[in-house]
Amino acid sequence: MATHQFDETVTDSSDSVVRIDGVTKEYGSLCAVDDVTIPINDGEFITILGPSGAGKTTLLHMIAGFEKPTTGEIYINEQPVSDEPPYERDIGLVFQSHALFPHMTVKENIAFPLKMRRESVENIDRKVEDVLELVRLPVDYADKPVDALSGGQQQRVAFARAIVYEPTLLLLDEPLSSLDKKLREEMRAELARIHEETELTIVHVTHNQTEALSMADRIAVIRDGGLEQLDPVQDLYASPETAFVADFIGNTTLLYGTVTDRTDDTATVAVGDGTMRVSAAAVEGHSDVVVAIRAEQVELDAECDNTYDATVDQVSFEGDRTQYHVSIPEFEPTLRIVDRSSDTQVIHQRGDPVTVGWDIGDALLYPDE
Template sequence: MGAITIDSLTKRFDDVVAVDDVSVEIEDGEFLVLVGPSGCGKTTTLRMVAGLETPSEGAIRFDGELVNYTVPQDRDVAMVFQDYALYPHMTVRGNLKFGLEEEPEYTDAERDERVEEVAELLDIGNLLERKPGELSGGQQQRVALGRAIVRDPEVFLMDEPLSNLDAKLRAQMRTELQQLQSQLDVTTVYVTHDQTEAMTMSDRMVVMNDGELQQVGAPLELYHEPRNRFVAEFIGEPSMNFIDGQRGTDGFESEPLDYPFDSTVESSVASLSDGDRLTLGIRPEDIELYDDAADVTEGSHTESMTVTVVEPMGNENVVHLSYDDATARGDDLIAISDGLRTIETGAELDVRIPPEAIHLFDGDTGNALHNRLLETDEQPITQ
């Protein structure tokens, strides 16, 4: 019904390549999130699926049928715009009804019935006679959603629909959208720059950068097994720590840190020779912090570091650490500790980077060479 195939899709605006050779298969009923920084081509991709832009190269197929040159009117898609694009001169009822009026098989009474049904579903039944200008941002958002739902399309397209809401409302709408989508079971392509939204809402997510597809997969797969440094850095908040260095005789060498590899790690970087550039990555929550070196129970991989800044979040503390003394400006590592633990700025801590949690990236290409070990999967993941 609503399966979409995107095949080698490329879009050029004059000589700027906005989308570069992107291929994704979207299953019927799937919630797919396109995520990436500003200008990465995610919105352009969405607009090509909607039919608002024509691809320069490649193909878009709905259920196997080529739709590259089909006008949006004939695609049976509905879209929620970032600015909602509600018709300001019409009431909410008029806004919801406008699309239905294009479908001749309904009678006017049926249209009204459908509008009221959707309004009830979204809890905006009491706002039907108001104009969009008289609604709050959250209510406008619901009307925009309603306008998409009311026509019962094959595909929902959403272009950063939550970016104009405040943080609390955004979290609430996120949940609601997810519930709605699974209830309606309609294929949804959702564009956002917010990795939290992407992680929490999607069945699968597509990470894009500079018009190129970086990785496609389930949220946790991308989190634990990023294919390259960009994905590793983009997914997760705070970001993964990266230390640039090189391959040494018995492990990773860099100015602040020498890090010997154990056998599993060694096997995945066996192809490298000494002196090859290498980047070590570690997620903040995997870093272990000890007040006293004597508390370190397991092996080595421990360094003494100075705390430069502590950001208490309540449930956790974000701890900025430096290899130098506290006067140093730059942070070498960011770690997360338990919220109840008291850590003072300027304190000296013993910091352990557990070998099973490290990621290694090629220093030149950024491709992942080694990803962290997962308890469920003892096999090292290699590319």
């Protein structure tokens, strides 16, 4: 069983520029956010990750001031802000839809928050030029109408407008989901670069695991309104604390079984009509367990601690990898495998008999509750 102790330096509220403290949001009988506490450090990029309906956008809206917590409090720079309107929170916000003013030029869009702050024309011109350079848009784009730009260029303008006045906090509400795959990858890299150069504190909401893993310092996984796990990215992936996190982060097959035998080092788990060997320490104190197998941990045509005859059900060639779904007669459901060794050749075809396996230490185990 994976266990984790939070780093006290990470969760110490004295280091937090933003602190979500025991926040709950109810809409009648519906609890959208349930007693969530997340400290966010100065300069940190934190992603709130979860499936649709998990409560992550509601949480972001409470930070922004569009919603008020039913209970709990949100602090920015140690000041409670739940009763403060959005415009008094010193927050930049980037939406999925960009939310640019279509009748304005690029410069007019970016300069809008500066004009609201009654900054001088000289300051506005300098800051707009600086932020255009930061988001890598040519200065001569300043006078272009925003509706003449591509989707990626409009996204850069939206980022520029959100950060031009150097807010305490930048909120990103699924800002890349409307872009195509190549452009999303490009903008992920740009966001990471902008974060590194500006040292802004960023809270990012998404349901996309790849976005979260590639950009965030820490990830808060939200499920049914509650906080499932909060950890640095590498720790979260390597040591998911629950079967839900193991399944949601990465490419994982969950198998349900019962512990039937234990020795000093290993235990036997009955799964379907078969068995597998797992770490005895991982099942300590549990009889019904969930076994999580990462797709990249399963080996094809190799002898492992747990090896089975299987049949290839599906083959998906993805360029740098081939993904297989294989059926093992003893188990349900099909097992997912990611093979990066085949280069540009697909080794196996649908219907092929194969052997598959994994070692004892490659399985993650959780109590079946």
